[in-house]
Amino acid sequence: MSAAGSVMPRVSAILRSRPFLTVAVVAAVWIVAGVTMRGFGAFGHLRYLVELAAVIGLVAAGQTFVVVAGGIDLSVAAIVTVSAVALPLLSLPGDPTGMSAVLATLALSTAIGLANGLGVAFLRVHPMIMTLAMATFLQGLLILIAGGTAISLDNPLVTWLGNARPAGIPVGILLWLAISAAVLVVMHATAFGARIFALGANPLAAALSGVPVNATTIAVYGISGFTAGLAGVLVLGMNGQGYVGIGDPYLLASIAAVVLGGTSILGGLGTYAGTMPGALLLVTITALITVVNASPGWRSILFGSLILGLLLLSGRESARR
Amino acid sequence: MTDAAPVLAARGVSKSFFGNPVLRDVSIALLPGRVHALLGENGAGKSTLINILSGALPADGGSVEIDGRAAARITPPEARQAGIAVVQQELSLTASLSIAENIGLGDYPRRFGMIDYRALADRAKSVCALVGLDEALSTPVGTLPLGRRQMVEIAKALYRKPRALILDEPTSSLSATETAILTALLVRLRAEGVAILYISHRLNEVMALCQHVTVLKDGGVTADRPLAGTDADGLVRLMVGRDPGDLFPRWQRSPSASDVVSVNGFSAGLARDIDLDIRTGEVLGIGGLVGQGQEDLLLGIYGAIPAKATTASVNGAPALPSSPPKANALGLAYVPADRKREGLHLIHSIATNLLLPAFARLPALTLRHRSAERETVRELAARFAIKGDPARQAQALSGGNQQKVALAKWMPHDPLVLLLNDPTRGVDVETKREIYIMLRQFAAAGKAVVLLSSDTPELVHVCDRVAVMREGRLVAMLDHGELSEEAIVAAAVGAERRRQAA
Numbered sequence: 001m002s003a004a005g006s007v008m009p010r011v012s013a014i015l016r017s018r019p020f021l022t023v024a025v026v027a028a029v030w031i032v033a034g035v036t037m038r039g040f041g042a043f044g045h046l047r048y049l050v051e052l053a054a055v056i057g058l059v060a061a062g063q064t065f066v067v068v069a070g071g072i073d074l075s076v077a078a079i080v081t082v083s084a085v086a087l088p089l090l091s092l093p094g095d096p097t098g099m100s101a102v103l104a105t106l107a108l109s110t111a112i113g114l115a116n117g118l119g120v121a122f123l124r125v126h127p128m129i130m131t132l133a134m135a136t137f138l139q140g141l142l143i144l145i146a147g148g149t150a151i152s153l154d155n156p157l158v159t160w161l162g163n164a165r166p167a168g169i170p171v172g173i174l175l176w177l178a179i180s181a182a183v184l185v186v187m188h189a190t191a192f193g194a195r196i197f198a199l200g201a202n203p204l205a206a207a208l209s210g211v212p213v214n215a216t217t218i219a220v221y222g223i224s225g226f227t228a229g230l231a232g233v234l235v236l237g238m239n240g241q242g243y244v245g246i247g248d249p250y251l252l253a254s255i256a257a258v259v260l261g262g263t264s265i266l267g268g269l270g271t272y273a274g275t276m277p278g279a280l281l282l283v284t285i286t287a288l289i290t291v292v293n294a295s296p297g298w299r300s301i302l303f304g305s306l307i308l309g310l311l312l313l314s315g316r317e318s319a320r321r
Numbered sequence: 322m323t324d325a326a327p328v329l330a331a332r333g334v335s336k337s338f339f340g341n342p343v344l345r346d347v348s349i350a351l352l353p354g355r356v357h358a359l360l361g362e363n364g365a366g367k368s369t370l371i372n373i374l375s376g377a378l379p380a381d382g383g384s385v386e387i388d389g390r391a392a393a394r395i396t397p398p399e400a401r402q403a404g405i406a407v408v409q410q411e412l413s414l415t416a417s418l419s420i421a422e423n424i425g426l427g428d429y430p431r432r433f434g435m436i437d438y439r440a441l442a443d444r445a446k447s448v449c450a451l452v453g454l455d456e457a458l459s460t461p462v463g464t465l466p467l468g469r470r471q472m473v474e475i476a477k478a479l480y481r482k483p484r485a486l487i488l489d490e491p492t493s494s495l496s497a498t499e500t501a502i503l504t505a506l507l508v509r510l511r512a513e514g515v516a517i518l519y520i521s522h523r524l525n526e527v528m529a530l531c532q533h534v535t536v537l538k539d540g541g542v543t544a545d546r547p548l549a550g551t552d553a554d555g556l557v558r559l560m561v562g563r564d565p566g567d568l569f570p571r572w573q574r575s576p577s578a579s580d581v582v583s584v585n586g587f588s589a590g591l592a593r594d595i596d597l598d599i600r601t602g603e604v605l606g607i608g609g610l611v612g613q614g615q616e617d618l619l620l621g622i623y624g625a626i627p628a629k630a631t632t633a634s635v636n637g638a639p640a641l642p643s644s645p646p647k648a649n650a651l652g653l654a655y656v657p658a659d660r661k662r663e664g665l666h667l668i669h670s671i672a673t674n675l676l677l678p679a680f681a682r683l684p685a686l687t688l689r690h691r692s693a694e695r696e697t698v699r700e701l702a703a704r705f706a707i708k709g710d711p712a713r714q715a716q717a718l719s720g721g722n723q724q725k726v727a728l729a730k731w732m733p734h735d736p737l738v739l740l741l742n743d744p745t746r747g748v749d750v751e752t753k754r755e756i757y758i759m760l761r762q763f764a765a766a767g768k769a770v771v772l773l774s775s776d777t778p779e780l781v782h783v784c785d786r787v788a789v790m791r792e793g794r795l796v797a798m799l800d801h802g803e804l805s806e807e808a809i810v811a812a813a814v815g816a817e818r819r820r821q822a823a
Contacts, residue, residue, distance in 0.1 A: 191683035198677050201666040208625060208663055209730070210649040210681040219685075268668055 018262025019274035026280045033288060040287070047170065049283050051238070054176035057279040058231035059250045060257040061183045062113070062224030064275045067258050068187070069220045070200035070267030071127035075116060076228040076254050078135040078142075080247025083109050083232025085142055087158065088151045088242060098155035106229045112138070113225015117218030131221075142244050150243040153236055162237020172234050179227065183272045196220055200267025253282050256307050281310070325352050326389050328516040329374060329405055329485040334383035336369055343369045344540045346383070351485050351516035356507060358527045358548065359520045361537035362560055362777060362810070367520055368410070370537065371487055374518075375407045376400035404484035408474050408491050410520075416463030420454065421445040423462050424477045448476040453502040467494045475503065485516040492521060493612075504530055522610050522814050524553045536560055553816045557807050569782035570757055572801065575602040575764045578785075581738055582622065582653075582769070584641070586631030589621025590614065593793040599738060599769045604760050606784030607773040609813045614793035615773050616658070619740045623655045624648040636737060649682060652737035656727050656744055658773075660720070664727040667716035671707065672698040674715050675730045682734070697733055705729040706755065721752030728756070738769045745776060757783050777806045789813055 014020055034041025059076050066073045083105050090108075091101040112134065119130040153159060164171045187193040195216050198206040207213045231250065236242045261278035263270025285306050289299050327350035336344040344366045351357055361367050372378040374385065379394040387395065387403045395403075414423045421441055430440035445458055452472045456465065462473055471494050478486060488507075492500045507517060507530060521527055527534070527548070534551065536544040536559040544559045582599035591614030599605055607615045621628030622635070624642035633641045635651050642648035645655070657663035665674055675698050680689075698711045705725045709718060715726060724744055731739070741760075745753045760783055763770050774780050780787050781804045789797040789812040797812035810816075 185688075186686070189689050190685065191680045191687045191689065192685035194673070194677070194680035194689070195685075197669065197673075198666055198680070201668050202662075204663050205657075205666055206677070206681075208623075208645060208655055208657055209677045210645045211677070212644075212646050212681070268666070 017274075019271060019277060022261055022274055022277035022281060026277050026284060029281070029284050029288075033284075037291060040291075045287075047168075047173075049287055050280065051170045051172050052283040052286075053279040054170075054172045055231050055235050055238075056250060056253045056257055056282055057176050057276055058179060058227050058234065059254040060275045060279055061179055061272060062220075062227035063254040064183070064258050064261075064263055064270065064272045065187070065196060065220040065223045066127070067255075067263055067265060068200050068267060068270050069196040069217065070203060071120060071217070071220065072255070072265075073113075073116065073131050073221060073224045073228075074128060074251060075112070075131040075135040075138065076224060077247040077249075077251035078138040079109050079112055079225055079228035080232040080235065080250050081142060081242075081244060082112065082138050082247075083229040084236040084239075084242035084246045085146045085151055085244065087155065087233060087236055088153050089145070091155055096156070098157035101155055102157055102233055105233060106226060109229025109232065110222050110226040113228070114218055114222040116225065117221030120221065121214040121217040139244075146242075146244055148244070150241040152241045153239075158233055158237040159240075160237070161234055162239070172238065175230075175234065179230070180272065180276060187272055192216070192219070197268055200264075201269070252307075253279070256311075257282055260307075260310060282307075285310075325354070327352050327386065328388060329403075330386040331370065331374060331380075332384050332386060332391065334370070334373055334380045334385070336366075336373060336378065336381050342540055344373070344380075347537070347540070347542050348383075349374075349518075349535050349542075349545070351518055352533075353484070353514045353516045354511055355533055356511055356517045356519050356531045358531035358534040359518055359537065360527065360534060360556060360560055365537040365560075366540040367537055368489065371407060371489055371518075371520070374400075375405055375487060401481065404482065405487070406478035406481050406483035406485070407487045408478050408489060410489040410493070412470055412474050414462045414470055414473060414477075417461055419459045419461055420449070420456060420465075420473055420476075421458040423473055424448060424480045426477070428481060444480060445476070448479045451479055451506055452476045453499070468496055468499055471495055472499060472503075475506075483515060485518070486510065487518040487520075489520045490522065491519075492523060492526060500526070524556055524814050524816050527556070528553060554807075554811070557810050557814070557816055560810060569779070570754075570761055572782060573761070573765075574785065574801070575761075575767075578602040580634075581636055583632075583634045584622070584630045585633070587618070587621065587628065587633070587641075588630070589626055589628030590617030591793045592618040592621060592790070595795045597788060597795065599771055601737065601767050601769045602764055603785035604764050604770040604772055604783055606780040606787035607771060607790065608777065608780045608787050608809050609790040609796075611775055613790045613813075615790050616742060617793075618790070619655065619742055619771065619773055622648075623653055623740055625655070646681065649678065649734065649736075652734075653740060654678075654731035654734065654736035654738070655740045656724075656731070656742060658742040658744075658746060660723045660727055661716075665715045665723055668714060670712050671702075671709065671715050671718065671726060672711040674726050675701050675711070678730050679733055701729045701732060704732070705759075721748045724748050724752065724756070728759070736768070738771070739763060740771045740773075742773045743775055744772070745774070745779060753779075777809050780804070780809055781806055791815060 039045055059080060063073055063076060086108060087101050087105040090104045091098065116131050116134055119125045120127050161171050195211050198211055199213060199216055203213060232247060235246060239246065257275050257278035259265055260281055261274025263274060286303065289302050294302065330350040332348050334344055334347045347370060359367055369378065373380045376395040376397040376399060384391040384393055385395050424445045425441045430437040442458055452475050454469065454472050454476060456469065462470055465473065471491060475491060491503060495503065511517060519531055531548050534544065534546065534548045535542060538560060578600040580598045581601050585596045587595040587597065595618060607618065609615055617626060620626045622641065624644045624647055628641050630641055635641060638651055642651055642653065661667060676694055702711060707722055707725050707729065709722065715723060718726065728744065744756055760770050760772060772784060785801050787799045787804055787809060788795050789799065789809055791813060799808055
């Protein structure tokens with residue numbers, strides 16, 4: 001009796017939680033679209049959608065950390081591009097696996113994220129300004145280095161990452177699942193995770209409670225740089241070449257996935273468990289719009305409107321304080 | 322003079338906030354050509370009374386009279402119409418606007434529907450001359466030092482040619498020269514027949530300038546009489562001297578006291594040149610009027626704001642901690658005054674709030690133990706009698722329970738030095754008593770407790786020693802034997818200096 005009494009509220013809490021609702025919306029859209037549209041429900045098509053969601057999901061993993069900690073990272077798209085363009089350039093001739101180039105690229109993107117964090121923590125620059133300035137700086141650098149040319153990939157590890165399908169499952173999806181598990185553990189089961197929620201909910205109270213605010217801030221932007229860099233490596237593997245602008249779609253997508261998943265844009269509340277179905281929802285919407293067969297301009301307008309509409313339906317925050 | 326009709330008066334005014342009475346049956350009458358002093362401790366209801374007189378707040382009961390016409394309430398426009406001007410304690414200036422624009426704000430001279438800047442400049446210049454403001458009228462107010470901004474605020478009130486002028490602690494940020502200019506100005510306005518209400522904690526100013534005094538205490542009038550024949554000590558007695566009742570636990574000296582924090586030549590924020598020893602086994606009170614640097618003293622010792630000291634020893638370490646995490650590592654804990662803004666994470670659960678200092682100190686990737694956490698939360702909630710489900714948001718708690726959470730969360734670390742910033746403000750009587758008992762228990766257990774308080778009786782009855790601060794300096798250190806509300810208030814307002822001079 002008592003056991004059932006304690007389980008029932010928990011079940012209803014899960015049913016009413018934002019991550020679950022987002023999963024339910026994705027499932028409903030898939031079922032309706034699968035029944036009404038030829039080819040949508042095919043295993044190959046759904047697998048492709050999840051593979052696309054993996055890229056958004058990786059970028060949004062770091063974004064979730066930053067947003068929960070009360071900030072925002074507007075440089076993720078530029079970091080994705082930097083990663084996808086720099087990796088072919090960083091390839092060493094003496095390394096047949098390509099591992100060294102991947103590690104160097106991830107170190108570079110993490111360093112960019114840490115630089116964002118240093119600016120926000122020590123220079124007290126607003127996160128929006130800091131990361132936007134960083135994005136602009138990186139874009140300039142990319143134009144100088146890569147110009148308008150696409151840079152072809154010659155790296156066995158990255159090609160494998162973007163194309164291999166052990167047991168029919170793309171490596172990109174496996175990578176996303178592994179990173180997701182790590183993110184969920186760090187966020188909800190470690191002291192560091194508890195600190196970022198405290199920092200986002202009330203930075204002043206967090207500081208007075210002894211939370212190392214600067215170190216925590218730098219760490220979350222470093223994580224965001226790392227996951228954006230990882231997404232860049234994956235998207236490069238899937239594409240076969242890197243070019244300026246390859247990361248552009250992932251800025252709005254990462255923020256939208258975070259917010260659609262129920263994380264408060266004001267910080268302090270949320271979970272990556274919501275961001276994951278949020279990313280799936282975004283690629284699903286994109287796929288449906290593509291089927292409509294409109295011009296790219298109209299597709300973009302439709303995509304923006306749908307995100308706004310979804311947020312109005314589910315994501316409006318109740319006023320705080 | 323005495324038979325003139327009051328310009329502005331309150332008759333039997335009452336007001337309460339959220340069920341707490343702030344003013345009870347208060348009457349006051351401002352006569353033309355008289356400077357009327359309003360005295361009272363922090364929280365006695367002075368600001369509320371001003372707000373009612375100026376129409377900013379409606380009274381719950383009683384009436385406000387303008388020129389003998391009574392009204393249940395007046396609106397701010399009506400008050401302005403009647404020539405009532407208020408110089409607020411918290412400045413109401415707009416930093417980005419110029420001196421002239423601030424002075425004329427809300428009452429700009431118009432020409433063809435536009436602001437007539439030439440007329441504004443002329444009128445602003447004449448009132449600036451009155452208060453000795455010689456800065457260019459186009460200077461943005463934000464660039465002025467605090468004392469000059471205060472003079473702009475006064476000029477703004479004069480711009481409206483007031484018949485009744487209310488000044489709420491106008492001299493707290495003024496230099497001696499500026500204070501002298503203001504005093505001369507008020508004497509002249511008095512001669513011109515303006516009714517002036519003057520609020521100040523500086524008793525020598527009050528004695529020099531005012532003719533009549535009203536003393537408020539706990540929302541009631543304890544004196545309303547001519548100032549002639551009263552001395553500073555008499556005024557202090559009127560401001561304090563309530564019956565402490567049995568709110569406080571019986572004071573007992575704790576055994577064995579040794580220094581745990583010593584600072585010499587300590588400066589941080591407003592606090593300057595402070596020599597202080599904090600001892601284990603005692604409750605050290607920090608008193609004084611609000612905003613004399615007490616909070617900066619605590620924050621500086623805690624490493625939350627930049628601080629320097631010629632010598633410092635903090636629990637064996639030879640320097641002040643440079644950040645709160647380092648202070649925590651040295652056994653210091655800080656409970657802020659503003660629970661909602663600084664103390665708690667309102668949108669998080671009570672349990673999360675209670676566990677935060679632990680999360681802050683653990684190595685970053687330490688895995689959490691949910692069952693151990695639940696046990697800690699249960700123990701703390703039971704020990705501090707925190708009511709409510711720990712899974713609920715902290716904002717659902719009452720003020721008293723929130724304060725208990727803010728205090729309880731430090732207990733798992735067993736801090737040696739507890740720095741408490743006004744822990745009983747806005748807390749109900751029952752919780753106050755519980756907190757006092759806890760503080761004495763901490764001291765008895767060999768901890769050092771520092772109690773910054775705006776409540777003088779609690780300093781007298783709970784503390785072993787009380788340090789009194791005025792204008793950033795530590796002006797008196799009173800031992801338990803010499804503690805009294807009169808002694809603390811006298812040190813806080815600088816009355817003892819007058820006594821020595823006399």
